[in-house]
Amino acid sequence: MLFRPDERDFRLIGFYAGKVLFGVGLVMLLPAALAIVLGEGNDAVSFVIGACLAVLVGQASQTFLRSPAPLSTSHGLTAVALSYFVVPFFACIPLLLSGHYASYLDAYFESVSAFATTSLTLVNDLDHLSRSVKLWRQLMQMQGGLGIVIVVLTVFAGAAGQSGLLYSGESGDERTAPNVLPIVRFVWRLTLVYGVAGTLALWAGMILTGLGPWEGLFHASALFMAAFDSGGFSLHSANVAFYRSTLVEAILMVLMVAGAFSFALHHQLWQGRSRELLRNIETRTIAASIILIFVLVGIGLGRSMTFVDFGPLLRHGLFQLVSAHTTTGLTTIPGRLLVTDWGVLAPAMLVTAMAIGGMAGSTAGGIKAIRIGLLLKGLRRDTRKVLLPEDAVIVETYHVTTDRILRDEQVRGAATMLLLWLVLYLTGGMLAVFYGYDVTLALFESVSAGSSTGLTVGIVRPSLEWPLKLAFIVQMVTGRLEFIAVFALAGYVVSVVRGRV
């Protein structure tokens, strides 16, 4: 049976994408207000222009594309994917008008990177970017990071039953769907509490580093958004090293870990079920992965004589690793040092950490710990099947909120997703190799883009070839949305191109 979308389908998708655009346009008024307060006149005008365009087009979509047809899973997924491509077209207008981006494509790239919580950047002279534009970059990350969680909770949780293998590797409990609204409320409450606590803690750290109270508050709130939403945009080109503060780095590590925890796990912890931390398959997988990778990073750094003293090794090695594993992208060292001073093993381990990523249902990207955990469990079950007598009944269990029995389709789903992730990582890497970049650097950058991390070894820069910019844009959105939504959008595009409408 051929997929033949009709006018109602397109109207619905446009209607909901318009809603998202309208909302983002309203959020753009926040940096506009800051620009007015701080006397950044040109930026205030550019934010008002961007906001007006987004609100007008968003409202027009809602007015003219209204449809009585019910929203199905495929409509929802396609609208989400379309939003991640269309919204940055408008959100990047203030970036472009700031004069810090060489072209519209660069500003669009930056905006996509923010919404995908990647933090790869093409900005020229970040240190002199106005505060309102810096705030807008952080706010885009926040919307992208939290937005995707809410999408996962609503659309994807509902899709889990229908889209079969692709999503059976997700931790999304089928019972999530009817309870979506309270859980979304919980996500907001959790963000609010972490926002207040995290910003206050960082603010204290900023003041101790010598920043003034207002400047410190601005930096604290911006860094909270960067760390908790796995975004990773910093306010200075020196990134977190700008603050030269172990305290700030420690607080950021806690926030990055919190951001990489699934909201379902936070929910359990807030209910006093702290044992979930020790029993959950995802926390176990991530803990084992971080420790194992840190050992290898340490050996790599020791061999290359980069950090042979206890303090710097622990401080820089662990911070970079936690940032990579949580797919945040904050860093305490310049990216080029990863190439020149870190040897081969340590950066390769950072690539592995970025590729794995955080937990499903968190703001983090990457393959996700649940899939790695399920695959390892499946492998253990199959090994036991081979070793034990043929009539032995082998049941493998795992724990996510409750004890569950491992099913074949879950392992198959996780394997399918793993394959898709590897293809995504390799495609971007090979394209960069085609343009003449070293294969290790190309893979580092590609995995960083696909897993929404944003650590860079210097390939992504304003002079990057435009086809690679476009490729990384597609990679960032595909990785952020975990394939199926982008595939759904591609399905609609193909049907239009082939005239099947």
Added chain:
Amino acid sequence: MFGRKQGRGLGAKPAHPTRRRLSRLTEDSYFRGAPVGIGAVALATLGLVLVAAAVSAVIALVY
């Protein structure tokens, strides 16, 4: 009129389990769990730092 009363009190109709779950989730008392939740995350990070410190100490000794 003669049916069981809605709401609280004697003879009130017990809420549907889903509704009970929903109201439990939306209660403000949820904020009370915040210190435990944040504390657990902070402890997990501390545990990670301690393990990493032990690993770093060994590597610093070896190299």
